[in-house]
Amino acid sequence: xxxxxxxxxxxxxxxxxxxxxxxxxxxxxxxxxxxxxxxxxxxxxxxxxxxxxxxxxxxxxxxxxxxxxxxxxxxxxxxxxxxxxxxxxxxxxxxxxxxxxxxxxxxxxxxxxxxxxxxxxxxxxxxxxxxxxxxxxxxxxxxxxxxxxxxxxxxxxxxxxxxxxxxxxxxxxxxxxxxxxxxxxxxxxxxxxxxxxxxxxxxxxxxxxxxxxxxxxxxxxxxxxxxxxxxxxxxxxxxxxxxxxxxxxxxxxxxxxxxxxxxxxxxxxxxxxxxxxxxxxxxxxxxxxxxxxxxxxxxxxxxxxxxxxxxxx
Amino acid sequence: xxxxxxxxxxxxxxxxxxxxxxxxxxxxxxxxxxxxxxxxxxxxxxxxxxxxxxxxxxxxxxxxxxxxxxxxxxxxxxxxxxxxxxxxxxxxxxxxxxxxxxxxxxxxxxxxxxxxxxxxxxxxxxxxxxxxxxxxxxxxxxxxxxxxxxxxxxxxxxxxxxxxxxxxxxxxxxxxxxxxxxxxxxxxxxxxxxxxxxxxxxxxxxxxxxxxxxxxxxxxxxxxxxxxxxxxxxxxxxxxxxxxxxxxxxxxxxxxxxxxxxxxxxxxxxxxxxxxxxxxxxxxxxxxxxxxxxxxxxxxxxxxxxxxxxxxxxxxxxxxxxxxxxxxxxxxxxxxxxxxxxxxxxxxxxxxxxxx
Numbered sequence: 001x002x003x004x005x006x007x008x009x010x011x012x013x014x015x016x017x018x019x020x021x022x023x024x025x026x027x028x029x030x031x032x033x034x035x036x037x038x039x040x041x042x043x044x045x046x047x048x049x050x051x052x053x054x055x056x057x058x059x060x061x062x063x064x065x066x067x068x069x070x071x072x073x074x075x076x077x078x079x080x081x082x083x084x085x086x087x088x089x090x091x092x093x094x095x096x097x098x099x100x101x102x103x104x105x106x107x108x109x110x111x112x113x114x115x116x117x118x119x120x121x122x123x124x125x126x127x128x129x130x131x132x133x134x135x136x137x138x139x140x141x142x143x144x145x146x147x148x149x150x151x152x153x154x155x156x157x158x159x160x161x162x163x164x165x166x167x168x169x170x171x172x173x174x175x176x177x178x179x180x181x182x183x184x185x186x187x188x189x190x191x192x193x194x195x196x197x198x199x200x201x202x203x204x205x206x207x208x209x210x211x212x213x214x215x216x217x218x219x220x221x222x223x224x225x226x227x228x229x230x231x232x233x234x235x236x237x238x239x240x241x242x243x244x245x246x247x248x249x250x251x252x253x254x255x256x257x258x259x260x261x262x263x264x265x266x267x268x269x270x271x272x273x274x275x276x277x278x279x280x281x282x283x284x285x286x287x288x289x290x291x292x293x294x295x296x297x298x299x300x301x302x303x304x305x306x307x308x309x310x311x312x313x
Numbered sequence: 314x315x316x317x318x319x320x321x322x323x324x325x326x327x328x329x330x331x332x333x334x335x336x337x338x339x340x341x342x343x344x345x346x347x348x349x350x351x352x353x354x355x356x357x358x359x360x361x362x363x364x365x366x367x368x369x370x371x372x373x374x375x376x377x378x379x380x381x382x383x384x385x386x387x388x389x390x391x392x393x394x395x396x397x398x399x400x401x402x403x404x405x406x407x408x409x410x411x412x413x414x415x416x417x418x419x420x421x422x423x424x425x426x427x428x429x430x431x432x433x434x435x436x437x438x439x440x441x442x443x444x445x446x447x448x449x450x451x452x453x454x455x456x457x458x459x460x461x462x463x464x465x466x467x468x469x470x471x472x473x474x475x476x477x478x479x480x481x482x483x484x485x486x487x488x489x490x491x492x493x494x495x496x497x498x499x500x501x502x503x504x505x506x507x508x509x510x511x512x513x514x515x516x517x518x519x520x521x522x523x524x525x526x527x528x529x530x531x532x533x534x535x536x537x538x539x540x541x542x543x544x545x546x547x548x549x550x551x552x553x554x555x556x557x558x559x560x561x562x563x564x565x566x567x568x569x570x571x572x573x574x575x576x577x578x579x580x581x582x583x584x585x586x587x588x589x590x591x592x593x594x595x596x597x598x599x600x601x602x603x604x605x606x607x608x609x610x611x612x613x614x615x616x617x618x619x620x621x622x623x624x625x626x627x628x629x630x631x632x633x634x635x636x637x638x639x640x641x642x643x644x645x646x647x648x649x650x651x652x653x654x655x656x657x658x659x660x661x662x663x664x665x666x667x668x669x
Binding site: 184189190240 | 532
């Protein structure tokens with residue numbers, strides 16, 4: 001019996017996966033997963049099967065983001081059903097394999113939760129990435145994590161934008177959770193970043209254990225940064241970048257960017273200002289991997305979501 | 314008349330000469346050709362974008378026929394175009410290790426790696442290394458993920474051109490932390506692009522992730538190159554440039570990550586108390602690494618040394634977690650450019666210069 005009106009029931013989360021190396025040069029996740037593959041004691045919880053998994057082993061081996069194509073964009077319905085076997089790009093084949101092991105995406109057999117570990121060169125700190133504003137299970141988990149690490153901070157990025165949302169490796173699961181920690185250069189392992197990621201995962205798994213044991217989580221509010229727009233670098237007629245993130249904006253992830261604020265600096269020193277109609281909260285500022293994706297940063301707007309009470313079915 | 318000598322020196326036997334020369338003005342040949350190279354590592358982007366920008370400016374200056382009589386000819390080079398295009402350090406092998414005499418003069422097999430072919434092209438363009446035709450000065454632009462500020466890296470601690478350039482940087486850019494790093498490698502064994510010129514150094518600026526352009530780092534490099542060219546013109550103009558001293562960090566050794574004996578994978582990360590503390594003196598027993606189970610591994614050397622290249626991404630595969638240096642103060646003499654007569658006189662004796 002629930003103590004709350006409109007409490008939402010979910011099945012126990014029995015099958016959980018932790019993906020490292022979806023991008024082969026994002027070292028915290030690669031290192032943590034390798035550690036846990038060797039010795040999984042730290043990630044075991046009662047009643048949960050938690051599987052550590054290297055998502056893109058070829059990319060990890062070469063310490064590169066991907067081999068043929070970005071694995072974290074490869075889980076589209078077209079790719080997952082594409083015929084062609086060995087002729088397909090490596091990451092598409094890999095996506096199909098991951099979908100077989102942890103999915104099928106969208107079916108009742110899919111894993112309950114996948115944590116997908118990432119690093120960024122942006123100064124984002126610890127960020128949890130949510131794909132749906134209506135996933136009350138995930139919202140409650142993120143609320144739990146945020147409270148557990150106070151006074152340290154962990155922000156929530158919601159990417160539900162119809163055009164900007166993409167087909168992530170974690171999207172195979174019923175409850176996909178992205179974990180992005182920065183700043184860390186690609187190919188580098190910084191111990192503070194590694195430890196921060198480890199602590200967040202510990203709390204996430206604690207939440208799952210408590211949930212499975214029958215704890216009911218009361219309604220709560222969760223502040224999220226909702227992805228709005230992708231802003232590219234200014235480019236010339238040939239597509240070459242002609243300006244850099246302005247020193248006033250560099251490293252200022254999550255801080256308000258107001259119309260008229262400096263945004264880019266050309267290579268010969270001129271300032272280009274933000275021309276939007278209102279204040280936005282930029283993030284993924286100067287992420288190395290996004291130069292080729294035409295993205296200098298994304299803008300977000302701050303919203304407060306309400307999560308219903310949840311308990312296990 | 315001031316007695317002039319062209320001094321070529323290497324290593325330790327220089328001390329005596331230096332005592333004598335502190336009061337003398339050392340005369341050195343004019344620096345007529347300077348090379349500025351970016352993208353020797355294709356993902357170290359400040360240099361890539363800076364050279365592209367300088368090429369644009371050069372093109373514009375030529376189109377607008379701003380042909381002032383420049384005493385310095387500047388060769389702008391994107392060293393590793395294929396790696397730049399892929400935004401990778403290298404395609405087949407590290408270009409910046411391909412400039413040994415052996416590599417440059419050895420035969421090229423059909424299956425030679427791209428960078429070996431490219432190193433010979435660059436040697437033709439900027440060298441040949443060791444010959445009178447080589448450019449006078451190579452400035453090779455690099456970035457590092459380590460918190461090193463601006464570093465001038467050279468094979469010599471008595472190349473007065475390099476040392477004076479560094480002193481000029483210090484005066485002109487007082488807000489940027491900067492150091493002079495000396496790799497004590499004999500000339501015959503030098504392996505990097507900057508060794509192709511008669512003088513050369515790498516300008517290394519960090520911290521910057523590979524594949525990223527940070528505006529503050531780009532701006533520092535832009536000013537660095539500008540000040541270097543200004544100094545070269547100033548030197549060429551004939552003024553006597555006063556001597557002084559430079560604190561030189563001479564590389565002593567590298568330390569690798571602790572690794573698993575079977576898999577060779579690293580089993581510890583740079584300790585949080587060492588991370589980002591480049592050039593902060595490391596004492597015996599100071600923390601070096603933190604294992605993934607939380608244990609602290611300490612520095613076991615007997616001598617306090619200065620760490621640098623702490624957690625440079627590209628060095629994981631080279632087995633280097635950090636490098637260690639000794640610091641010492643080097644006195645540098647006053648210098649001036651040789652007059653034409655002095656230059657001719659010394660060129661006639663060019664063959665014997667190397668013997669000193």
